[in-house]
Amino acid sequence: xxxxxxxxxxxxxxxxxxxxxxxxxxxxxxxxxxxxxxxxxxxxxxxxxxxxxxxxxxxxxxxxxxxxxxxxxxxxxxxxxxxxxxxxxxxxxxxxxxxxxxxxxxxxxxxxxxxxxxxxxxxxxxxxxxxxxxxxxxxxxxxxxxxxxxxxxxxxxxxxxxxxxxxxxxxxxxxxxxxxxxxxxxxxxxxxxxxxxxxxxxxxxxxxxxxxxxxxxxxxxxxxxxxxxxxxxxxxxxxxxxxxxxxxxxxxxxxxxxxxxxxxxxxxxxxxxxxxxxxxxxxxxxxxxxxxxxxxxxxxxxxxxxxxxxxxxxxxxxxxxxxxxxxxxxxxxxxxxxxxxxxxxxxxxxxxxxxxxxxxxxxxxxxxxxxxxxxxxxxxxxxxxxxxxxxxxxxxxxxxxxxxxxxxxxxxxxxxxxxxxxxxxxxxxxxxxxxxxxxxxxxxxxxxxxxxxxxxxxxxxxxxxxxxxxxxxxxxxxxxxxxxxxxxxxxxxxxxxxxxxxxxxxxxxxxxxxxxxx
Numbered sequence: 268x269x270x271x272x273x274x275x276x277x278x279x280x281x282x283x284x285x286x287x288x289x290x291x292x293x294x295x296x297x298x299x300x301x302x303x304x305x306x307x308x309x310x311x312x313x314x315x316x317x318x319x320x321x322x323x324x325x326x327x328x329x330x331x332x333x334x335x336x337x338x339x340x341x342x343x344x345x346x347x348x349x350x351x352x353x354x355x356x357x358x359x360x361x362x363x364x365x366x367x368x369x370x371x372x373x374x375x376x377x378x379x380x381x382x383x384x385x386x387x388x389x390x391x392x393x394x395x396x397x398x399x400x401x402x403x404x405x406x407x408x409x410x411x412x413x414x415x416x417x418x419x420x421x422x423x424x425x426x427x428x429x430x431x432x433x434x435x436x437x438x439x440x441x442x443x444x445x446x447x448x449x450x451x452x453x454x455x456x457x458x459x460x461x462x463x464x465x466x467x468x469x470x471x472x473x474x475x476x477x478x479x480x481x482x483x484x485x486x487x488x489x490x491x492x493x494x495x496x497x498x499x500x501x502x503x504x505x506x507x508x509x510x511x512x513x514x515x516x517x518x519x520x521x522x523x524x525x526x527x528x529x530x531x532x533x534x535x536x537x538x539x540x541x542x543x544x545x546x547x548x549x550x551x552x553x554x555x556x557x558x559x560x561x562x563x564x565x566x567x568x569x570x571x572x573x574x575x576x577x578x579x580x581x582x583x584x585x586x587x588x589x590x591x592x593x594x595x596x597x598x599x600x601x602x603x604x605x606x607x608x609x610x611x612x613x614x615x616x617x618x619x620x621x622x623x624x625x626x627x628x629x630x631x632x633x634x635x636x637x638x639x640x641x642x643x644x645x646x647x648x649x650x651x652x653x654x655x656x657x658x659x660x661x662x663x664x665x666x667x668x669x670x671x672x673x674x675x676x677x678x679x680x681x682x683x684x685x686x687x688x689x690x691x692x693x694x695x696x697x698x699x700x701x702x703x704x705x706x707x708x709x710x711x712x713x714x715x716x717x718x719x720x721x722x723x724x725x726x727x728x729x730x731x732x733x734x735x736x737x738x739x740x741x742x743x744x745x746x747x748x749x750x751x752x753x754x755x756x757x758x759x760x761x762x763x764x765x766x767x768x769x770x771x772x773x774x775x776x777x778x779x780x781x782x783x784x785x
Contacts, residue, residue: 308746309445310454315585316592316740317631317653318438319578320422320463321624323600324414325657327677327727328717329607329617331403331693334373334382338707338717342664342725346607346671348373348384356382361689363391371613376401380704381693386618389625390680393632398648399682400784402736403692403704404716406676406729408765408776410659414601417658422465424734424756437755438592439468441741444751445591452535453590458577463596478536478580541583546634555579555630571623578627582634585651586641591745597623600657604668628653628682636684649684652744652785656733663717663725675720676727679736681784685744691782692731698779700772701730728776734759735767735781743785 308314332348333339334356340347350356351372354364359379366374366388373382374391383390383401393399409427411417420426424437433440438455447454455472457463462474544562546555554562556579558572567575577595585593599620607615634640636648660677682688694703707715713722720726734756742752753760759767770780 307444307748307751309441309741309751310447310451310589310591311445312746313650314745315590315647315651316438316594316745317581317585317651318465318592318594319624319627319653319655320418320465320594320596321600321620321655321657322414322418322596322598323602323657324417324659324661324673325600325655325677326602326606326617326661326671327403327405328660328663329671330384330387330621330678331376331401331690332373332382332384333380333403333693333704333706333717335380336704336706336715336717337709338663338712338715338725341707341712342717344665345609345669346612346665348382348612350382351375356380362395365391365395371611376690378690378694380695380706381690384618384621385613386621387625389622389629393628393682394688397688398632398684398686399628399680399688400686400782401690401693402679402681402731402782403690404676404727404730405679405692405733405736406659406727406731407733408729410675410729412659412673412675414658419464421656421658421733422463424737426734426758429758433757435468436463436465437737438465438594439472440755441745441747442466442472442591443468443470444747444755445745447589447591451589453584453588455592456581456584456590458580458584458593458595463594465594466592475536475580477576478541478583535588538587540587541580544579546579546630546637546640548630548633555634556582557626565626567623567626568619570619574623575627575630578631582631586635586643586647588642602661602670603666603672604670606665606670609669624655624680628680632682646684652681652683652686652740654682654737654740655680660727662721663727664713664723666724672724674724674726676729676731679733681736681740683744685785687784692779698782699770701770701777701779703730703779730777731779731782732765732767734765735779736784738767739781739784 334350349372354375356375357379358377360377362377364375366385370385374385376383390399407420407426411427419431422436423431425431442454453473455466457466457474460476466472544556544558547553548555553564556575557563557565557567558576574597581593581595584590602617606617631653632648635651636646638645641647657677660674661671662674666672692703696703705716718725719728738752738756738759741747741755758765762768766778766780768781770778
């Protein structure tokens with residue numbers, strides 16, 4: 268694989284105007300972007316994050332299943348996943364059963380209480396390697412059940428009480444604190460149709476609908492001297508334009524920053540290595556990223572190809588450039604109707620989505636673990652954390668349309684070689700004086716944790732705040748200081764009201780606090 272970073276360094280050294288333009292851009296950064304640029308280890312540590320936003324509100328109860336709670340089966344007659352008659356779900360060895368293909372039962376996680384949706388069987392190897400945290404009952408204070416509002420809160424590090432205190436995104440502020448965005452062509456990159464709120468801010472980052480479409484007027488051909496000469500003329504013209512003075516009004520500084528960032532990244536994505544899909548599972552024949560029928564040995568179907576193209580691109584950018592954060596999204600989780608196949612709850616629309624998520628996690632571990640697949644020539648799995656987000660969970664009781672409706676807490680998945688894997692928030696233990704799960708007493712089948720926030724259809728009440736999970740990743744994995752984290756997530760340091768660090772065991776909503784994930 269070509270050394271992309273070296274190539275970019277060569278381009279900058281060879282084009283003096285580009286370097287001047289890059290230095291000029293630093294003078295137009297808003298003051299708050301320049302604070303604490305020498306603080307912490309974000310970017311310097313070599314640690315990275317890949318995020319996946321599951322849009323629509325993922326039904327957490329159909330992901331990590333409270334199989335031993337009597338209220339689960341009683342309130343999900345159609346949606347509920349059946350127990351395996353041969354499994355003992357009270358065993359607590361910490362190693363999940365490894366199911367056969369097309370397994371139709373809830374996978375025994377062997378934590379004494381919970382199970383995993385069989386559509387997520389591809390996550391079992393990560394779980395058993397202790398590289399995957401399954402985190403249940405995650406939400407935020409004063410949960411909104413509006414898709415738009417809740418997505419904004421998650422992506423801006425806010426909650427439903429105070430709302431977003433800034434127009435900047437959570438991951439954007441993380442990158443700003445590193446100073447990486449002022450010195451590197453790439454720092455945060457999303458691969459989706461539009462820039463997500465989590466990466467939006469005053470200084471432009473990079474959003475690509477497709478790496479393959481990122482070109483300069485289509486004039487790039489390594490073997491064609493004529494077109495390359497034309498291309499260099501265009502590049503030089505851009506460089507000269509970037510040297511021209513502009514008035515400090517009408518967001519010109521932001522537009523200028525966007526232009527210089529575009530110029531600096533033009534060559535990165537033209538490297539032939541980004542076009543390849545020769546990444547395989549350990550058998551040497553199963554593609555890690557099913558982006559077309561020819562690479563879909565897993566049988567995930569054409570509906571998965573666009574998502575895996577984005578996952579592949581996000582992984583390649585993270586592995587082969589100096590980007591700190593990349594990510595994408597997967598839609599379709601607003602499952603009000605026909606969530607499962609009647610009579611076969613391990614099949615259906617929601618199962619198809621979960622199957623994609625599970626294989627994405629497995630594929631990313633295999634990709635980042637293989638030294639041949641990145642510019643460093645060594646395993647990156649210990650340096651990467653993969654995390655999911657979703658705006659809210661869904662009702663504990665199924666509705667009359669074989670679906671579920673908007674509710675409160677859901678699940679998050681966090682994986683990586685430095686992650687302390689296991690089940691959080693769905694077992695019979697306690698942490699910081701807070702019960703990880705309170706099951707129904709078997710008589711009141713609309714009680715316990717499943718109905719904690721609504722005694723009619725059931726809302727899972729928050730016991731883990733998503734900001735505590737993301738906060739640990741930003742501080743303990745990426746290398747932020749606590750002071751930086753307090754700036755990145757508004758209110759993180761206000762323990763008296765937010766309780767994000769240490770939790771609280773009293774009051775209407777007890778919180779576990781930080782989990783010790785990293």
